[in-house]
Amino acid sequence: MATPESDELLDKVTNLAKRRGFIFPSAEIYGGFRSTYDYGPLGVNMLRNVKQAWWTAMVQMRDDVVGLDAAILGPPAVWAASGHLETFTDPLVDCKKCRERWREDKIDGVCPNCGSTEFTEARAFNLMFKTQAGPVEGEGATAYLRPETAQGMFTNFANVLSTTRRKPPFGIAQIGKSFRNEITPQNFVFRTREFEQMEMEFFVPPAEADAWYRYWIDTRYAWYRGLGIPEDRLRLHEHAKEDLSHYSRGTTDVEFLYPWGWDELEGIANRGDYDLTQHSNASGVRLEYFDQSTNEHYIPYVIEPAAGATRAMMAFLLAAYDEDVIEGDTRVVLRLDPRLAPYQVAVLPLSKKPELDVLSREVLALLRPSYMCDYDVTQSIGRRYRRQDEVGTPLCVTVDFDSLEDRAVTIRDRDTTAQERVPLDGLLDAVRARLTR
Ligand code: GAP
Numbered sequence: 463m464a465t466p467e468s469d470e471l472l473d474k475v476t477n478l479a480k481r482r483g484f485i486f487p488s489a490e491i492y493g494g495f496r497s498t499y500d501y502g503p504l505g506v507n508m509l510r511n512v513k514q515a516w517w518t519a520m521v522q523m524r525d526d527v528v529g530l531d532a533a534i535l536g537p538p539a540v541w542a543a544s545g546h547l548e549t550f551t552d553p554l555v556d557c558k559k560c561r562e563r564w565r566e567d568k569i570d571g572v573c574p575n576c577g578s579t580e581f582t583e584a585r586a587f588n589l590m591f592k593t594q595a596g597p598v599e600g601e602g603a604t605a606y607l608r609p610e611t612a613q614g615m616f617t618n619f620a621n622v623l624s625t626t627r628r629k630p631p632f633g634i635a636q637i638g639k640s641f642r643n644e645i646t647p648q649n650f651v652f653r654t655r656e657f658e659q660m661e662m663e664f665f666v667p668p669a670e671a672d673a674w675y676r677y678w679i680d681t682r683y684a685w686y687r688g689l690g691i692p693e694d695r696l697r698l699h700e701h702a703k704e705d706l707s708h709y710s711r712g713t714t715d716v717e718f719l720y721p722w723g724w725d726e727l728e729g730i731a732n733r734g735d736y737d738l739t740q741h742s743n744a745s746g747v748r749l750e751y752f753d754q755s756t757n758e759h760y761i762p763y764v765i766e767p768a769a770g771a772t773r774a775m776m777a778f779l780l781a782a783y784d785e786d787v788i789e790g791d792t793r794v795v796l797r798l799d800p801r802l803a804p805y806q807v808a809v810l811p812l813s814k815k816p817e818l819d820v821l822s823r824e825v826l827a828l829l830r831p832s833y834m835c836d837y838d839v840t841q842s843i844g845r846r847y848r849r850q851d852e853v854g855t856p857l858c859v860t861v862d863f864d865s866l867e868d869r870a871v872t873i874r875d876r877d878t879t880a881q882e883r884v885p886l887d888g889l890l891d892a893v894r895a896r897l898t899r
Contacts, residue, residue: 466695466780472721475779476650478794482853484508484779484804485651497647497654504853505775507804507834509658512775513637515801516660519685520635520767527633527662528626532614534639535595535605543744544613544737546590546606549708552645554587565645589642591655607641612766615663616737619749630751630762631674633664637771649722651772658771665751665762668735671711674765675732679714682728682767686716686774690799691781695719696727709736718777727777728769735761778802782854788879796854797877800897803854806833807893810846812862814839822861825871828890829859833897851876857896859889 464471479485483502489495501509521529541547553566559578566584573579595605608614615622615634622634637660647653666674679698686696701713711732718727738749738761750761782796800806809825811818822837829835836855838846843860850858860872860881869886873896884892 464783464785466719466721467723468721470721471780471783472650474794475776475783478783478796478852479505479650479779484853497644498656499651499654499772504804508778508798508802509771509775511802511804512778513658513660513771515689516685516769516771516774517635517637520633520660520662524633526628526631527635527664528622528628530615530618530622530634530636531638532611532618532636534608534641535593536608536613538604538606539744540613540617540741541590541606543740544616545708545740546609547588550590550609551586551588553584554645555581555584557581563645568646587643587645589644591641591643609642610640610768611636611638611659611661612663612737612768615661616741616749616764617745619665619738619741620747623751629753631664631666631670633662635660635662637661649720651776652720652725654772657773659768660771660774661766661768663733663737664765664767666765667753668760668763671732671734671763671765675712675714675730678765678767679716679730682730682769683716686718686727686777689778689802690797691718691777695781697724699724699726707731709733718781720777720780727773728767730765730767733764733766735763737764738762793848793851795851795876798854798856800856803856804834805836805850805853805855806857806897808836808838808846808850808855808858810838810843810858810860812843812860817866818861818863821865825859825861825886825889828886829893832890833893847874847879857893859893 464474482504484505486500486502487494488498488500521527554563555566556563557573557576557578558580560573560576562573562575571579590609591607593605594603596603615636639656640659641656644653644655647655664674683698695718697717699715699717706713711734713729713731715726716728717724742749750759752759782798784795784797785792786795807829809822811822826835826837847858856876858874860874865871870883871886871889872881873884873892874881
């Protein structure tokens with residue numbers, strides 16, 4: 463079995479992701495397009511589940527957070543005020559020997575391509591993708607693809623405040639695509655140029671900022687633990703003052719033990735009143751809260767838990783990958799939390815006989831309104847179990863010839879491989895009980 467810190471694990475998960483339809487390199491028939499990926503039939507299910515798990519925890523289960531879905535394209539004014547036009551840069555160097563370009567802080571002074579140690583002076587490279595909106599060229603038509611979803615929450619602060627009658631502490635949450643022209647995208651979907659973020663801006667009275675900062679660090683750490691990432695592969699890392707982003711008064715990362723070592727999974731930042739102040743000054747619209755109890759206007763501080771959906775999916779895949787030996791055979795099993803697995807249930811008729819197909823479809827009709835189900839009739843039942851184990855399906859429901867007589871089916875558990883016979887009229891409850899324990 464590959465250890466958590468090994469290239470072998472990364473290779474195994476990357477291969478499985480491609481072979482089983484989780485993640486494909488983008489535009490592969492044209493030789494690929496570096497660092498972009500497409501999510502296949504199983505990947506799209508899993509990515510949706512990751513985002514749904516986040517939305518459930520961050521919005522649905524809370525009465526102090528509301529949702530938003532803001533535009534990806536934005537005018538330069540937003541990015542000037544946010545500080546991104548000036549400071550959202552990485553240090554770019556060219557290798558003098560092979561001419562490859564690198565992010566200076568990621569290469570320890572040695573060109574990963576040719577081993578040379580001679581580079582040009584580092585220059586600030588802005589990571590935002592710039593484009594033209596509309597058919598007329600010129601400064602007025604310049605637009606940027608957002609490099610973070612956060613700014614949409616700040617520019618809509620007054621809209622949300624007035625339409626929802628919220629008062630601090632409250633949050634605005636958003637899931638969506640962000641784009642960064644990363645100099646060295648790497649490690650599968652860990653760092654890509656197009657990715658999905660799950661961010662929440664939590665607006666608080668300034669005096670409560672420290673307490674909420676601690677609260678969100680603990681809450682976000684617990685979210686990953688609750689979805690199955692083991693304790694020894696998660697840790698918190700507080701940034702040193704000199705490493706903080708331009709907006710941050712304090713940042714703590716939830717880190718995951720990736721095959722290449724500890725690295726960021728999510729960042730929780732205390733952004734102070736930086737963003738609302740910047741946008742108030744630049745737009746002329748006062749982005750503040752009027753507290754009727756004290757008769758005071760104030761600019762709330764912002765605590766921001768900022769996660770990557772695609773990066774989290776990768777961490778969940780890496781943490782779930784396992785190999786064990788069943789009846790003398792090594793099997794690959796993804797021990798995914800049922801909430802994240804691409805399919806919760808696979809329905810497997812023992813043979814292709816039409817009578818079994820009819821009953822199996824009855825089983826599917828019973829389960830599909832509640833669960834994502836796969837239906838597989840090809841090859842031996844043993845092989846089909848292995849195929850479901852490999853993609854993390856927690857339960858298989860097998861329909862056999864006895865089922866036609868006794869209207870009962872067999873539930874087989876991914877992790878223990880234990881099997882149990884269950885009457886059809888109690889199947890939905892039996893499945894629910896097993897998926898939620
Ligand atoms: N609004 C704050 C912000 O965007 P960030 O640390 O730059 O903070 C937040 O990004 C999260 O977004 C990261 O922790 C990571 O999970 C994800 N992320 C950032 N850049 C990424 C990239 N190039 N590819 C994939 N995920 C990325």
